Amino acid sequence: MKLNEITDNPGASKSRMRVGRGIGSGKGKTGGRGVKGQKARTGVAIKGFEGGQMPLHRRLPKRGFYNPFSTHYNEVNLGRIQQALDAGKLDANAPVTVEALLAAGVVTRPRDGVKILGQGELKTKLAFEVSAASKSAVAAIEGAGGTVKLLAGETPAP
Helix, strand or coil, X not given: CCHHHCCCCCCCCCCCCCCCCXXXXXXXXCCCCCCCCHHHCCCCCXXXXXXXXXXXXXXXXXXXXXXXXXXXXEEEEHHHHHHHHHCCCCCCCCCXXXXXXXXXXXXXXCCCCEEEECCCCCXXXXXXXXXXXXXXXXXXXXXXXXXXEECCCCCCCC
């Protein structure tokens, strides 16, 4: 089989209707646009227009706001870190940082840092250098003989 021999399944694609090509075509003269008026012309985009009445999207109140000082952490559970250790992607002797988790493929982008959550079981003694950690995660890490160092200055100041 070659690239030029590949065909679609029969009936999978229909050829497009060529409008405005004579009365006999069934889509001639006005080309399916009706007769006259603004909508019969090309380049008309009046999706929210309600005939001069205030459109619905402008009548409804605006809600909420974007907080530019909010922090968005990568949330990583202890079970996911243990999986990466078992797979050999994380080094047990090196501290667990954002860079180490990125290299191991545990997180995909750095965001504002990493928050460790306590779901799962940690069997290895590890040193964590992260932005935040839950109480249960800190208890589990220290229970396994590890340490948690919270990095100050990672979050943007208001």
